[in-house]
Amino acid sequence: MKSIDVADISQAVAKLCIDANYFLDQDVISALQKAYEEEISLTGKEIIKQIIDNANIAEKEEVPMCQDTGFTVVFVELGQDVHIEGGSFEDAIYEGVRRGYTEGYLRKSIVRHPLDRVNTGDNTPAVVYYKLVPGDKLKIMVAPKGGGSENMSAIKMLKPAEGVEGVKQFVLDTVLAAGPNPCPPIIVGVGIGGTFEKAALLAKESLLRAVGKPNPSPELADLERELLISINKLGIGPQGLGGRITALAVHVEVFPTHIASLPVAVNINCHASRHKEIIL
Numbered sequence: 001m002k003s004i005d006v007a008d009i010s011q012a013v014a015k016l017c018i019d020a021n022y023f024l025d026q027d028v029i030s031a032l033q034k035a036y037e038e039e040i041s042l043t044g045k046e047i048i049k050q051i052i053d054n055a056n057i058a059e060k061e062e063v064p065m066c067q068d069t070g071f072t073v074v075f076v077e078l079g080q081d082v083h084i085e086g087g088s089f090e091d092a093i094y095e096g097v098r099r100g101y102t103e104g105y106l107r108k109s110i111v112r113h114p115l116d117r118v119n120t121g122d123n124t125p126a127v128v129y130y131k132l133v134p135g136d137k138l139k140i141m142v143a144p145k146g147g148g149s150e151n152m153s154a155i156k157m158l159k160p161a162e163g164v165e166g167v168k169q170f171v172l173d174t175v176l177a178a179g180p181n182p183c184p185p186i187i188v189g190v191g192i193g194g195t196f197e198k199a200a201l202l203a204k205e206s207l208l209r210a211v212g213k214p215n216p217s218p219e220l221a222d223l224e225r226e227l228l229i230s231i232n233k234l235g236i237g238p239q240g241l242g243g244r245i246t247a248l249a250v251h252v253e254v255f256p257t258h259i260a261s262l263p264v265a266v267n268i269n270c271h272a273s274r275h276k277e278i279i280l
Helices: 006-022 026-038 042-061 089-103 147-151 160-178 196-206 218-231
Strands: 002-005 071-079 082-085 127-133 138-145 154-158 186-194 247-257 262-269 276-279
Touching: 002 006, 006 082, 006 089, 006 138, 006 276, 026 042, 026 247, 071 089, 138 147, 147 262, 154 160, 154 196, 160 186, 160 218, 160 262, 186 196, 186 218, 196 247, 196 262, 218 247
Parallel strands: 002 082, 071 127, 186 247
Antiparallel strands: 071 138, 138 276, 154 262, 186 262
């Protein structure tokens, strides 16, 4: 049995919060560079260039790449042979978020109640998802999610008879309705199946995949490519000012569902696809 102290968890989470907001992963940079080459709009090309320049400045000067440093979403894979000692696991995560957002001078964006709108002052609580897995490792991934892109996400309970064509149409309708609001070029996460809430979680988890890495299922990889082509024909373009590149990638994940159901969720991410992970 491996023991991990909550102090080490807090320290790790604090660093992940800062790093995720300062340093854009190479997969996103590479996707943006490819988008720059493919964009035909001069305005669109200039916007993509500025996005890349902004990421480089954030990394060099160690400052947030965006003023919206997000709702802290944390994905945990806890090995069955790991023992957490010294206190509450979830409290340790919250303490890490609190410390990271304070020490990293990250904007605190969380309100204590959706109706009274009083800011908690430290970006807690985080949204934490746990998965119990074999082994003696603890994997923590921090994925800050900006409000602008999150607000443009959607879910719909389709009729099974609507099938894949209904799924495609819902994805396109959601992206078109979002327009410039999620700061395109975007990454589009799609969850199909499960229950109402499972589809939404699938869509969000799909955004953790390296940008543009296809689903291992050939059928789903083909669907991702088809959706990306269709989205990039909408003409929304970088920052909604027109052009060829509205999305950098589409990621699709699926799960078994009920015979009477076809849930579909679309979780849109802005070009700042932020996530960092550590294994303890």
